[in-house]
Amino acid sequence: MSQETTVLTPAEEAVFARIAWRIMPLLVLAYIINFVDRTNVSVAALTMNKEIGLSAGQFGFGAGVLFVSYCVFEVPSNLALYAFGARRWIARIMVTWGLVSMAAIWINSPLTFNIQRFVLGAAEAGFFPGVAFYLTLWFPAAYRARIYAWFLLGVPASAVIGNPLSGLLLELNGWLGLPGWQWLFLCEGLPAVIVGLVILRHLADKPETASFLSAEEKHLVATRLAREPKEREKRGFWASVGDIRVLVLAAIQFTFLIGSYGVGIFLPLIIKGQNFSNLNASLISAVPSLIACVVMVLWARVVDRTGRKIDNLALTNLLSFAGFVLAVAASSNFLLAMAGLTAVIVGTSTARAIFWTIPPRFLGGIGAAGALAFINSVGTIGGFFGPTTMGYAKDLTGSSNAGLLVLSGFLFLSTLLSLSLKFFVKAE
Numbered sequence: 001m002s003q004e005t006t007v008l009t010p011a012e013e014a015v016f017a018r019i020a021w022r023i024m025p026l027l028v029l030a031y032i033i034n035f036v037d038r039t040n041v042s043v044a045a046l047t048m049n050k051e052i053g054l055s056a057g058q059f060g061f062g063a064g065v066l067f068v069s070y071c072v073f074e075v076p077s078n079l080a081l082y083a084f085g086a087r088r089w090i091a092r093i094m095v096t097w098g099l100v101s102m103a104a105i106w107i108n109s110p111l112t113f114n115i116q117r118f119v120l121g122a123a124e125a126g127f128f129p130g131v132a133f134y135l136t137l138w139f140p141a142a143y144r145a146r147i148y149a150w151f152l153l154g155v156p157a158s159a160v161i162g163n164p165l166s167g168l169l170l171e172l173n174g175w176l177g178l179p180g181w182q183w184l185f186l187c188e189g190l191p192a193v194i195v196g197l198v199i200l201r202h203l204a205d206k207p208e209t210a211s212f213l214s215a216e217e218k219h220l221v222a223t224r225l226a227r228e229p230k231e232r233e234k235r236g237f238w239a240s241v242g243d244i245r246v247l248v249l250a251a252i253q254f255t256f257l258i259g260s261y262g263v264g265i266f267l268p269l270i271i272k273g274q275n276f277s278n279l280n281a282s283l284i285s286a287v288p289s290l291i292a293c294v295v296m297v298l299w300a301r302v303v304d305r306t307g308r309k310i311d312n313l314a315l316t317n318l319l320s321f322a323g324f325v326l327a328v329a330a331s332s333n334f335l336l337a338m339a340g341l342t343a344v345i346v347g348t349s350t351a352r353a354i355f356w357t358i359p360p361r362f363l364g365g366i367g368a369a370g371a372l373a374f375i376n377s378v379g380t381i382g383g384f385f386g387p388t389t390m391g392y393a394k395d396l397t398g399s400s401n402a403g404l405l406v407l408s409g410f411l412f413l414s415t416l417l418s419l420s421l422k423f424f425v426k427a428e
Helices: 010-039 040-050 058-086 088-108 110-124 127-137 143-154 154-170 180-204 215-226 237-241 244-272 278-284 286-306 311-327 334-355 365-380 382-397 402-421
Strands: none
Touching: 010 088, 010 110, 010 143, 010 215, 010 244, 010 402, 040 110, 040 154, 040 180, 040 244, 058 088, 058 110, 058 127, 058 244, 058 278, 058 311, 058 365, 058 382, 088 110, 088 127, 088 180, 088 215, 110 127, 127 237, 127 365, 127 402, 143 154, 143 278, 143 286, 143 334, 154 180, 154 278, 154 311, 154 334, 237 365, 244 286, 244 311, 244 334, 244 402, 286 311, 286 334, 311 334, 311 402, 334 402, 365 382, 382 402
């Protein structure tokens, strides 16, 4: 790849930084809310499971069933986004999932838990790949790793903010006659509705229609994006989905998200098993994500400077694999085991940021919208297998170690798949 396409001029740096400060805070906030509403069930489980009669296996299955409906509706949702425009469709998604998340207050049995989670997944479908596609309309490849890192900061940041907040909301137990876990879902679902309406009013669909850019700045952005690498192909949906690179990327995300969600959903319960209170378990579970927030941004800067996205994606997965091994080997030592689980969360969080810089390097147009959704829908089904594996392994063995060991195998496989990308994506 030529120097011309990998290095931004000072004028380009300035205008893309201005765009980032204009649109990224709102999108990062939206993604934080998205992950809080998706994973707050991990803290709710500290009291909810006993009240509605959920075993570890039933909880893991129900927590993961969200990703089944998410997978089914992901591609149709993102194709609709391409047709109706990103701003309108992202806002619609947020309002819908916020209302469904608040409706979790009516969960009263394993069956209603499964139904609510399934509907929540359908409501959320299309949000992440929709934003990923939206960002390709605004930023060139040379700027994208840091942008995805800031956006995907919402994943660990959601635990840093959401887990302690959820723990505090559990303390409202009995207020106005509602259990604490119902207050948790009610209070944490409402912000999605509000922010969705703000996005509808605030965001522009593309640089050409952005009122905050001057005519000169719009021309600079359009010129820079037109100089993207020639490998970026504008093909149809089916041609893009059948691309071997797209299939390998879907498999990579599937394997590392098994580990990410398996640990993320069960971490508060694992910590509580060490005789911590509900509030302390929720606070401690936020610490690995706080560390991940710092590491993923710094690591993404290194990736932007070196351009070695595939090598670094493999390294993040290898770090997570090593973290799983340490957590199991040192399970009798709480601090060492937490260090291992922290490595898992740091690795999988950073893997997300690096991962999403790769497909836009060779995808464009409606093929990009559909293929990004396909990659995310297939990959995200790992969110079903991770918690389900952890839950049923704990029911069978009485320990989390068996589940963690299985998850480590998927991270090792993800490392190998990441390295295999070198054979298919030539512009490394």
